[in-house]
Amino acid sequence: MKLWEKYHLARTADEALALLSNYSGEAQIVAGGTDLLIDLQQPEKAHQRPKALIDVTCAADMNTIQLEDGIFTVGAAVTHAAVVKSALLERYATCLVESCGVVGGPQVRNVGTLGGNVAHALPAGDGTTSLVALDAQALVGWGDGRREWLPITALFKGAGVSALDSHRDLLIAFRFNACKAGEGCAFKRIMRPQGVALPILGCAVWIALESDNETIRDARICLAPVSQTPTRAADTEAALRGQPANAETIERAVAVAHKTLHPRTSKYRATGEYRREMIGTLLRGALPRAFERAATGQAKAEGVGA
């Protein structure tokens, strides 16, 4: 089955954008292809098969992980495996390593990219969940030539629907603050052994402590999927701010999460009721890890490859 006609290896982001523009909508970006090549094979998607694929995996400017002035810049074509191998990310953005570390198996992580995970816009892409909790921004090269940094959440328009059109637009990089002293983050998810490789629920948390190392100054939480798009659990975050970093606070946050988040039942994956319960399980698992990382400044990613 021919899934595309022409194949182009772009060496830079600009080249990829130029190629997209040459094909005026008939070419599509491919990164690891771990979502796209499988999608394109489905008979119901036969009419969506592009004329050309523009491969960005060798685009040098989309393949770097940089830490400068406390800000990480991670290229959109960086693979999950590269994220996992990065000692800097493990130390200063632990949740991202933990989430990329559970995507698929090694062969999928060796080619699948962070950009592909975000561009696919699933309500619960694992890498995406952590990027949301890290309050990441995305650098987008629009088809009309503009380049801009946007909050990553601005990219999600619905389940599997992105503000980007990967036939015209390019996700170039992400940037987010590295964890400073007193800050820590963690990711956990719940899977089931059956059915599709999507989490029942994933949870990334980021915590900043006051200088007393005991009071929560700030918190960011992304639980997914609880809505059509990956979003922050604002009320739950609010329930943490200003509170002591302890078990009682977590229980209060769980209660707020239970009240304010309404995960749905999804076919063959999970009941809404189970997901609701798992919100508590995940917060109770992830928050203490983040507290500890924030308090000690030590962080070793857990569960990679699980």
Added chain:
Amino acid sequence: MSEIRLIVNGVEHVLDVPESRTLAEVLRYDLKLTGTKIGCNEAECGICTVHVDGTPVNSCIYPVFRAEGRRITTIEGLANGSLHPLQREFIAHSAVQCGFCTPGLIMTAAALLEENPDPDEHDIKVALKDTYCRCTGYTSVINAIRSAASVKRGEEPLPPNEPEVSEPLKHISVSEPVQDIEDRVTGRAKYTDDYVFDGMLFGRTLRARYPHARILRIDTSRAKALPGVRAVLTADDVPGENVHGLVYLDWDVLCKDKVRYMGDAVAIVAADTQEIADQAVELIEVDYEPLPVVADPVYARTPDAPLVHEGREAGNLLKHIKVRHGDIDKGFAEADVIIERTYHTPTTEHAFLEPECAIGVPAGYDSEHDKLTVYVGSQIPYQDRNQIARAMGVPDEAVRVKGVLIGGGFGGKEDIAGQIHVAMLANATGKPVKMLYSRSESLLFHPKRHATVIRIKTGAKRDGTLTAVEAELYGDGGAYASLSDKVMTRATTHATGPYHVPNAKIDCYAMYTNNPPSGAFRGFGVTQSAFAVEQNMDLVAEALGIDPVEFRLKNAQRVGVATATGQVLRESVGLIESIEKVNADMRAGDFKWSWRDGGYAYGWGIACAYKNTGLGGGAPDRSDAEVEAFEDGTVEVRTSSADMGQGLIAVLAQIAAEELGLPYKKVRVLLSDTDKTPNGGPTTASRQTFMSGNAVRYAAGSLRALLSKVAAEELDTPPDRLRFEEGLIRENGHSIGFDQVVRLAKGQGLATKILHEYYGPKTQPLGTGGDMHFAFSYATQAALVSVELSTGVVRVHRIISATDIGRAINPLLVQGQIEGGIVMAMGNCLSESYIVEEGVPWTRYLARYKMPSIKHTPEIKSYLVEHRSSDGPYGAKGVGEIPSINTSPAICNAIYNAVGVRVYSIPVDQDALYRAMQRGDREVFTAWHDVK
């Protein structure tokens, strides 16, 4: 077409290929490096793994133009003069069965060893998490990798984990390697899709658009007009009878009037390339009138259900199977405790890693094909031939079926897949035609394990004596009969479990529906009934306050006891020993049935099983084998029996070597060529070691007698004083070479070739009493599981099994069957379910069907129990199915013991289990596929 430069296994290639190619396609089809296998094309199975610049990737979704200028390493490039340590240790540890996954496992492991010279079990599980093997159960794979790591570090290899056996002979009860095993670790082994013939065309099948519909019109003109299309055939083009089937002839070769399930074939195409064939199929126009769908077997039996097959007197009832034994009313009247429950098991899928493939070559195409020839990895070559011949309207002898290596079967390669279609297309085009199913098509088309609803009522006295079992089973037979009759009969006759139950009344209704057909699948119906029986046993034991092990011991079948079909067991009933072995191991140390620790509830569970060897039920069971000795001192064994990874090739060679006193390497085995090998009968019902094993044993025995006479003359001694040893025939200090005797025999004009037609011991049909089967294998398993209290996630930590297989002719191969069977059964219990919605399969991709991966592999301890069967070769009976029967109930009993929730429906659903635990419910009736 565009130019690309690749460095493959150190050799630079410049190729002109379409830009739409994947790396796997270029390796396999352009470079003919067919060691890299394709199991799914969706990045799920990992068996297509190769290295790109040292990094393991799934080549099936790797666009080849991304690899421009890069270094690719495939399985063919791994051996460097001599075998890579991984290749050697995979052989030594018997980590290779069908071999289809082996290149992927080895390549994935090779990348691991480059990074980590001393990986522990956890590291191996992380690295191989998404590289599947459906045969081995992974324990041997883990051992092989650790051993290879050791060798690579310059240390000693680890010894293989040989099970203990009793009274080994020279070649029997010895773990000889399968003869062609080296081919399977080097990528040289050829499966059907690896064969290419000059001028070969590619086929594709148009499948139904509805699960149940009348066909109003088929228009193939647009497809025929497409350039490159060589034939488009429909029902009108079937030269002979438009029907096939293994037990009943009810399955259309190509549907004419109506379609009965989504996998039904409506038209077939042959074209110059696969792309053109795919395109052509889309151009065929079919008008349908959709009909109401029969989606479940219980509904199928109601009077208002539409008919799947019109004109049958019994309507949708495919078969009503009855067991009557003793006096059921009296049995329940005597009972102090009666437990009645209903259990549900889902449709499951074999998921053999090699999708179906067949190649047809027309008669007279070249010097090698004087007959219409079909190449296929089939479990039943002679029945394939018969079904092809019927549809082609020719005598059986006009067709040749050449069996090739099978990349896993498990019962799923017994029915006709593309065999008839390629024969038709080959004849229509005058060219060889290959039909390779995609994973999607394989999932859609082939018969599955029957979904069942089983109501079972068990009665026992206060002292723990079973008094009666009453059961009612519904089996979803799907759209065509396939082996439903036989499978559901086995479910019915085994529905008392391996116990002495004096009174039984069991009714089973195998029903036609518009779901995919159900047929043979390892365990053959007994997997389903055991799930119900063995949980009811625990419920009764609990109600009586008796330990579940003691309760089973008290009622266990033993010599002298009658089964529910009235068969009095005369020998070879190793159940009690198997229970005792498992029990002793389970209770070693500080034993508790359940405990809690750090957020987890742990529990042990136990279950027993038995399974017939051979067809039984009065069906004449026969296997023919031929043994021929050559002047160079070698021997060839020939039979049409399938080796789908279980290692039959080794077993047959061992038997011939033992009988003829030859070095093992002097025996070759040729399987499954209907022109060259006699009929070994179907490879099903765990029968081949027994049946073909006996045929070879007797043929070799006769050959020995013949050669003895010749040698006796030469050595001038009575024939009965001769010993056949290591290629020599000896008598008191004198000896003569085996090869020499063969030459002498030939010189005397004797044929050194013996055909033996072996008939299994006679059996009786169900309902007539007497011996329904000539042997049974027995097993006990204990499972240690944990349930995570905060999530409901179930994990299996240990399985202890003891299996009575009569005699382990090849201990490592037997252990491989047991470990593989157990892990496959864990899938049945915990993760596998083939979901169909109103006749439309939801499980259309492998991504929607999760089988156990290496990370689920528990610690498995398997004991062998060897209660000889007097008719089996050296006392052996079947082993193929027995290991996958009692794992599911053992796990569910363990879950109950751990958290007090009884699971009535599999696969176990952590979601439902967790919610039941939260609410304090004691029962779960739903599985995850009930979530809508």
